[in-house]
Amino acid sequence: MKIKFTKMHGAGNDFLVFNGIHQQIAFTPEQWKKLADRRFGVGADQMLVVERSTLPEVDFRYRIFNADGGEVEHCGNGARAFVKFVHEKKLIKKTRIKVEIMKGIIELNLETDGSVTVDMNAPILDATQVPFDTTDLVSKTEAQATLWPLNVGKKTGKSAVLISVVSMGNPHAVQIVTDVDAAPVLTDGPLIECHPRFPHHVNAGFMQIIDQHNIKLRVFERGAGETLACGTGACAAVVAGILRGHLTSPVQVTARGGELTISWAGVGQSVFLTGPAVTVFEGEFNL
Ligand SMILES: N[C@H](CCC[C@H](N)C(=O)O)C(=O)O
DSSP states (O other): OEEEEEEEEETTEEEEEEETTTSOOOOOHHHHHHHHOTTTSOOOSEEEEEEEOOSTTOOEEEEEEETTSOEESOOHHHHHHHHHHHHHTTSOOOSEEEEEETTEEEEEEEOTTSOEEEEOOOOBOOGGGTTOOOTTOOOEEETTEEEEEEOBTTBOGGGOEEEEEEESSSEEEEEEOSOGGGSOHHHHHHHHHTOTTOTTOOEEEEEEEEETTEEEEEEEETTTEEESOOHHHHHHHHHHHHHTTSOOSSEEEEETTEEEEEEEOSTTSOEEEEEOOEEEEEEEEEO
């Protein structure tokens, strides 16, 4: 059976996007993992499946699978690729779209310049809801932020890594570093991703503050490794930076694969993510 897909990216975070409305897309975690493999498969950070929603007033359902085959709650860069896909495939005409994801509904807007703005809903700031195990941990306060000491490799006790714990529907552990290019993303990233205090694992963000309105960011993503950009990671980093008193909305996030713009008006308010979405090629494979 031939399965069609579209290869896309959002600031270098790359995806295989499937029309799950007109073709049956139901793969095992092993099949997703093989598809994502950059040698034995097609290659991607995540795979996105477009389906119709059964909820009233909601246009589509959007499922996200990481390169390791696991289904996850949210993907900010993927949401932008999603909008571009449903328009290019003429699955919808309107430019403001409501989409059901694993844990809620998000609203997407295709801008006249071709960029996409995503209402990412409000961040979850209660660490235990992320979820993160705070047992026996003594948190620190910086401005409005709660920071948690996390033992990472040899960085323990007084040298523990200070993280902000934020959920954008998916879990994020964000730390400030002086130089992202020199940050231990590939050594500490995997240790944080699978840290026992994160029962669902976590995306590990490394943020360098440039000024009040600009950061550089690298993210070691749960289930995908370091990606060239992470939309939900950019949202979590900006939320953490604003709460810590280092940033003021809007914030330009420079990722290795491109630029994202994040706006946030404060606790309880939605985070807005704006950025590019690019179609690279159409493909198909035999299942
Ligand atoms: N690795 C993430 C999912 C993809 C998020 C990222 N690609 C984005 O743009 O938000 C997780 O396991 O929660």
